[in-house]
Amino acid sequence: MCLFPKAVPLDSQQDALPDNSFFMHARQTRLGIATSTSTDYGMFKTKIEGDLFGAGGTETYSNSYGLRLRRAYGELGHLLVGQEWSTFIDLASYAETVDFGGPAGSLFIRQPLIRWTQPMGFGSLQFALENPESTFTSKDGSAPTSSDGESIPDIIVRANVDTGFGHFSLAAMGRQLIIDDGLYDDDTFGGAASFTAVIPTFNKDKFRFQFNYGNALGRYMEAEFADAFINPVTRKIETNVQYGGLVAYQHFWTDSLRSTLIYSYAERDNDLKYVPDTVDKSYQSVHANLFWSPVKRINFGLEYIWAMREVENGDDGDINRLQFGFQYLF
16 A cells, blocks of 8 residues: 555554554556557657556455546647646656655656647756646634635646756746635645756666755645645635655666665645644655566565654654565566
8 A cells, every 4th residue: 555644643643553454455556558650740649547546445355446547648749738747747756666655755746737848958848737726724624625716727847957967857836826615715826846866876776866845835745735724814825835855776786686765754834823733744754675576577576664744743653664566567
């Protein structure tokens, strides 16, 4: 299962939970169809992909789960339209993990978008309009937790630079945050930035770095902090600083045996005038794994995960997990 940061139990909750548990599943199973056709305007590519991390399922007798959409897009030349990984994400900076969720401070979001990728001498420039959605938290819980009334898409620009020293990427995002349900009516604008790097070191080894910062980072980060607070007096939107990232090193012991060590951190600047002191303040996670590929397109992975969650009043908790995965690519 995914180790979502917000699901890490606090010490005050431990007595209500089992000390240890064992679980097996095949929910990460993924199927996709891709096409590629040559045209006068360049290659026309399509992809549709789903996995079994949808709702439903039972461990009682069938262990079945619902199919959900991951990616579905068409790409003609430099233009991509459909659902894909957000342009705010640099997939090259993702560190390899057995856990399906990934490090706490990393970026993670797929959504409908329109993207133009312009090749450049140094790499590429990307411009995108992406699906907007605002998420909120409030002190008394009376305000809506999300809104889909935005009139402006999320606007993202990314520069990818590929050099002999490695791959570097810088992204900037502007977003409209809006709430409008009759009782609450306000909108504001926020933004975020992300810097990533993938640097080759010795032989096939790589160092990966990711740092994300902004006052509208919110749902774009694995930590899943709300995008903004709602002022309980004025009923207006109050943005807040959030940041997170990771450092990771991948080492190849042999051509078929490799390990990655990852440390990740995410934090939100909470204002207790707008939120209760039980709101999440920060997350940390460490991943240490070993992958073996006995033959091409087969991976066996063993991973240790430590994760910690702290809330604003000082209460915290951590979890230790040992995870083993089998991956078959076909």
